[in-house]
Amino acid sequence: MNRLDNQLSRRRFLQASAAVGAAVSLGGITAACNAIGQPAVQGGTFNWMTWGDHYIDTQLKAIEASDKIVPQISELAGNAEGFAKLKEVKGELDQMSGDALWVPDAYFAEGLIEPFDINELKVSSQLYPFARQFEIWTKPEGYLGYPFGWSPISIYYNVEHVTPAPDSWAVLLDPKYKGRIVIENQPEEIVAYMGKASGVDDVYNMTDDQLATVKGLLEQLKPNVLKFAQQATDSVNAMTSEEAWLITGNLGNEDRVKDGGGPEIKGFIPKEGTVGWMDAEMIVKEGKNKSLLFPFMEKSQQAEYIAENFITHGRPLFNEAAYKILVDKGEGDRADRYLYNKAEETLAKTTLKGPGTSTEKSIQLFNEVFGA
Amino acid sequence: MTTEIVGGAALAPPTAIGGRRSARLRQLAPFLPAMVIIVGLFVVPLALMFVFSFWSTNENLDVVPVWTLENYQNFFTNPTYVRTLFKTMVIGAGVTVVCLVVAFVVAYFLSRYVSRRWARIALLIIIVPFWTSYLLRVYSWQAILGEHGALNQVLVGLGILREPSLLFVYNDFGTFIVLAYLYIPFAALVLYASLERFDFTQLTAAQDLGAGPVAAFRRVLLPQIRPGLITACIFVFIPILGEFLTPSMVGGAQGLLIANLLANFFKTALIPEGAAVGFLIAAFVTALLIVFRRYLRVQDVVVRG
Amino acid sequence: MDPLETMPVSRHGRAIRRAMQVGFAALIVFLYLPIVFMIVFSFDEGATPGLPITSFTLHWYEAMLNNRVLLRAVGNSVTVAIIVSILATVIGTMAAFVLVRGRIRFPNATRIAFTLPIMVPGVLIGVSLLIYFARVLDLSLSLATVVAGHLVVTVPFVVLIVASRLQSFDRSLEWAAADLGASPRRAIRHIVLPLIAPAIIAGALISVTLSIDEFVITWFTVGSQPTLPTFIYTRVKFGVTPEVNAVATVMLFVTLGTLGLAAVALSRARRMTGRSRRRRGAG
Numbered sequence: 001m002n003r004l005d006n007q008l009s010r011r012r013f014l015q016a017s018a019a020v021g022a023a024v025s026l027g028g029i030t031a032a033c034n035a036i037g038q039p040a041v042q043g044g045t046f047n048w049m050t051w052g053d054h055y056i057d058t059q060l061k062a063i064e065a066s067d068k069i070v071p072q073i074s075e076l077a078g079n080a081e082g083f084a085k086l087k088e089v090k091g092e093l094d095q096m097s098g099d100a101l102w103v104p105d106a107y108f109a110e111g112l113i114e115p116f117d118i119n120e121l122k123v124s125s126q127l128y129p130f131a132r133q134f135e136i137w138t139k140p141e142g143y144l145g146y147p148f149g150w151s152p153i154s155i156y157y158n159v160e161h162v163t164p165a166p167d168s169w170a171v172l173l174d175p176k177y178k179g180r181i182v183i184e185n186q187p188e189e190i191v192a193y194m195g196k197a198s199g200v201d202d203v204y205n206m207t208d209d210q211l212a213t214v215k216g217l218l219e220q221l222k223p224n225v226l227k228f229a230q231q232a233t234d235s236v237n238a239m240t241s242e243e244a245w246l247i248t249g250n251l252g253n254e255d256r257v258k259d260g261g262g263p264e265i266k267g268f269i270p271k272e273g274t275v276g277w278m279d280a281e282m283i284v285k286e287g288k289n290k291s292l293l294f295p296f297m298e299k300s301q302q303a304e305y306i307a308e309n310f311i312t313h314g315r316p317l318f319n320e321a322a323y324k325i326l327v328d329k330g331e332g333d334r335a336d337r338y339l340y341n342k343a344e345e346t347l348a349k350t351t352l353k354g355p356g357t358s359t360e361k362s363i364q365l366f367n368e369v370f371g372a
Numbered sequence: 373m374t375t376e377i378v379g380g381a382a383l384a385p386p387t388a389i390g391g392r393r394s395a396r397l398r399q400l401a402p403f404l405p406a407m408v409i410i411v412g413l414f415v416v417p418l419a420l421m422f423v424f425s426f427w428s429t430n431e432n433l434d435v436v437p438v439w440t441l442e443n444y445q446n447f448f449t450n451p452t453y454v455r456t457l458f459k460t461m462v463i464g465a466g467v468t469v470v471c472l473v474v475a476f477v478v479a480y481f482l483s484r485y486v487s488r489r490w491a492r493i494a495l496l497i498i499i500v501p502f503w504t505s506y507l508l509r510v511y512s513w514q515a516i517l518g519e520h521g522a523l524n525q526v527l528v529g530l531g532i533l534r535e536p537s538l539l540f541v542y543n544d545f546g547t548f549i550v551l552a553y554l555y556i557p558f559a560a561l562v563l564y565a566s567l568e569r570f571d572f573t574q575l576t577a578a579q580d581l582g583a584g585p586v587a588a589f590r591r592v593l594l595p596q597i598r599p600g601l602i603t604a605c606i607f608v609f610i611p612i613l614g615e616f617l618t619p620s621m622v623g624g625a626q627g628l629l630i631a632n633l634l635a636n637f638f639k640t641a642l643i644p645e646g647a648a649v650g651f652l653i654a655a656f657v658t659a660l661l662i663v664f665r666r667y668l669r670v671q672d673v674v675v676r677g
Numbered sequence: 678m679d680p681l682e683t684m685p686v687s688r689h690g691r692a693i694r695r696a697m698q699v700g701f702a703a704l705i706v707f708l709y710l711p712i713v714f715m716i717v718f719s720f721d722e723g724a725t726p727g728l729p730i731t732s733f734t735l736h737w738y739e740a741m742l743n744n745r746v747l748l749r750a751v752g753n754s755v756t757v758a759i760i761v762s763i764l765a766t767v768i769g770t771m772a773a774f775v776l777v778r779g780r781i782r783f784p785n786a787t788r789i790a791f792t793l794p795i796m797v798p799g800v801l802i803g804v805s806l807l808i809y810f811a812r813v814l815d816l817s818l819s820l821a822t823v824v825a826g827h828l829v830v831t832v833p834f835v836v837l838i839v840a841s842r843l844q845s846f847d848r849s850l851e852w853a854a855a856d857l858g859a860s861p862r863r864a865i866r867h868i869v870l871p872l873i874a875p876a877i878i879a880g881a882l883i884s885v886t887l888s889i890d891e892f893v894i895t896w897f898t899v900g901s902q903p904t905l906p907t908f909i910y911t912r913v914k915f916g917v918t919p920e921v922n923a924v925a926t927v928m929l930f931v932t933l934g935t936l937g938l939a940a941v942a943l944s945r946a947r948r949m950t951g952r953s954r955r956r957r958g959a960g
Contacts, residue, residue, distance in 0.1 A: 396780075399775070399780070400779060400781075402772065403771065403772050409828050410829075410832070413829045414829050418797070418802075420809055421804065421808070474704065477700055477701075498704075498708060501708050501709065501711075502886045502890070503890070504929050507892070507906065508711075512710075513711055556704070561879075565838075606795075617893075631798055638804055646800075646804065647801065647804070650798055650801035658796065
């Protein structure tokens with residue numbers, strides 16, 4: 001009994017030490033990972049929920065070094081999801097990025113964000129003047145967000161396979177292109193595009209009759225769609241590999257496909273009009289660390305970083321001074337291709353994204369058509 | 373004389389009412405944390421969602437206590453939901469069958485012809501892929517099955533196809549293959565656990581008594597591993613009803629399954645509508661289990677596994 | 678192995694056995710095919726995963742080490758998985774004991790209640806927890822809420838696996854121990870637990886597996902902390918740059934390495950205590 005006990009306990013001991021050893025090494029690795037991830041010293045951290053192209057690593061590193069401010073970034077998937085999350089977590093986030101009409105009609109209406117005087121931020125003088133005065137973002141209490149970037153939704157087509165050169169949403173419905181179209185996995189937006197295709201202007205507040213027409217267009221669209229892209233790069237890759245000949249997307253895809261070694265593609269804004277977005281950084285009213293936001297933005301919104309952001313991510317942005325830097329760096333052509341300097345007129349022609357009265361019906365409609 | 377050994381504390385002879393009650397509490401104490409989790413973190417939140425499913429969403433995408441049956445009615449008036457649920461079940465059943473067959477062969481092989489030690493290593497090898505990211509694995513399947521993917525390149529290179537086929541992915545076939553891929557290891561684990569306890573000499577004995585090999589399998593082996601087979605079925609089929617990532621990544625625009633429709637609601641912050649669909653799915657699963665309960669003998673499954 | 682046990686059932690036994698060996702190998706190839714691709718792409722220069730591989734580079738591994746959010750995500754995921762596994766195993770095993778041996782008023786109903794979390798779509802559980810934590814409990818979301826969410830789906834597995842093993846456990850061993858003078862607690866510790874250890878370990882392994890790659894529930898219950906699956910998902914939204922592949926590859930080999938070390942340690946322990954490996958364990 002004693003020997004058995006000893007053997008059992010020796011085995012137990014060895015097993016225990018093996019387990020402890022494994023746990024310690026795993027713990028060590030974990031701690032190392034966490035240590036690398038923590039900011040060096042106090043100054044502050046704040047919580048920022050945003051899209052992945054609102055920042056670049058060099059910018060964050062530099063601001064950490066100079067001001068010791070480090071944002072804890074959680075990635076934003078879409079406006080509705082972000083809005084739902086913020087509604088629940090409120091003060092756990094400090095800065096929130098959002099699009100167009102979501103800012104006043106959802107976030108502000110719900111009392112989640114705090115307007116501010118944009119002129120208090122010195123760096124705001126680098127913005128295009130009209131960007132500081134968007135009507136939809138102006139309230140008596142102040143401005144609702146710090147403008148960052150924008151884009152209309154365009155259609156891109158493979159020059160070789162898509163002829164004649166299209167100019168309308170109808171090209172997506174052409175049976176010639178069966179299984180050759182990739183569009184983003186955003187049901188409410190897809191319904192909105194088809195709303196545009198059917199001639200509706202206010203596509204986020206459609207009537208039942210308008211939705212009925214849209215249903216017919218969606219049914220025509222369905223067999224043409226190869227797959228829904230989880231995000232933009234999927235669409236770009238599909239064009240590059242020529243799996244797809246038509247995609248929808250933000251500005252700049254021609255270059256992206258070319259950079260990926262793909263065929264020549266062209267983009268256009270459909271003649272019926274399109275939807276678009278412009279996003280801004282919002283201050284969360286109950287954010288516990290919001291005092292850090294102004295110092296952070298004074299640095300992060302500087303033209304040099306914005307210019308670098310453009311070079312990295314390739315979306316037109318609202319910083320005018322950055323445009324000049326891009327021109328000096330020889331990127332002016334590219335910026336012009338992306339309509340960088342033409343924000344005001346382009347946006348005037350787009351219907352801005354936002355929550356609407358027909359959102360629920362749009363999803364029902366989408367499910368109805370694209371379900372089995 | 374047998375002392376009832378219960379949860380570490382021997383049941384004391386009833387001395388006083390208080391003694392028995394505190395003994396019972398001590399007996400049940402280890403169960404409490406699990407119960408707190410199931411009740412507090414599962415039942416209660418779902419009950420809340422159940423209430424929400426009868427409410428509505430307003431224009432600001434808020435859930436407002438406007439009572440309605442519309443969320444549930446929609447599921448039936450809008451034919452797509454029932455159709456998609458049916459399609460999901462068909463695919464789910466197909467994947468389950470494939471998984472069971474493959475997993476059975478694997479488990480049989482490992483439990484019968486391979487030593488314990490190597491069998492356990494083999495099982496670990498089978499399960500290790502689970503420890504890498506689901507999303508990356510499914511993403512890799514796109515690269516394998518796609519128009520310019522590895523499979524097409526091999527087939528075209530071998531001359532079997534003249535040009536790359538678009539038929540492998542972004543359709544139900546792609547969903548089927550990837551789902552089978554994802555669930556075979558799970559089924560293999562479950563079946564192995566069951567087969568491991570089976571005494572294979574029984575098969576030889578059956579043959580000695582005159583049974584052919586097929587009969588031996590059917591009448592000796594299968595009945596005894598039946599709980600394992602049922603468990604494997606349940607652990608594959610039911611989660612498939614909740615799969616939405618795989619269909620969205622490899623199922624193409626024609627391949628949406630019921631959970632995608634559900635996810636579309638939640639992605640747009642339409643909580644009541646989504647909750648209704650979710651509960652209907654769960655109710656349907658429960659109904660299935662009840663209808664087939666005698667055949668499945670669910671208690672056996674849950675008890676003997 | 679006992680020849681009687683491995684004697685094939687039918688005439689074609691040898692051929693069938695050979696076929697099974699081949700089939701098993703084919704299955705392993707099938708299971709690891711995407712993994713191989715994933716690893717290969719982590720060395721590919723081009724940012725888009727796809728054939729052909731243009732050129733080999735370690736660039737992405739370097740980028741991985743520089744990407745703080747990614748590293749924090751890995752750290753968080755591993756931490757959560759370990760905590761969840763320990764908690765689920767302990768809570769589940771305790772519950773299994775009471776479920777099998779205790780006098781619960783509605784044993785079948787309770788058992789079914791434990792299988793329910795597996796029946797409900799993960800999306801529904803996730804959303805319900807988000808609303809519950811945020812509105813009802815007014816808790817701030819954090820890794821703790823993630824752990825709580827993971828426990829909902831891991832504890833049932835542990836309970837079911839351990840309970841099933843415990844159900845078929847041969848009690849006569851405990852009675853023999855009692856006859857030899859061991860207290861019930863001692864019997865449990867030295868007789869029962871070691872013999873049902875495989876089931877407990879299986880439960881722990883399943884808990885880690887489920888937790889480390891858990892995406893759907895995590896997505897809803899996490900605060901601003903990144904975890905690996907949610908990071909990858911949002912990266913999938915912006916482009917799966919091969920840094921993610923690099924991380925997955927590293928994690929894979931770390932896991933294999935740890936398992937290998939543990940296996941070596943355990944086999945050495947077994948050799949030292951001379952426990953026979955041939956017996957089919959009692960009960």
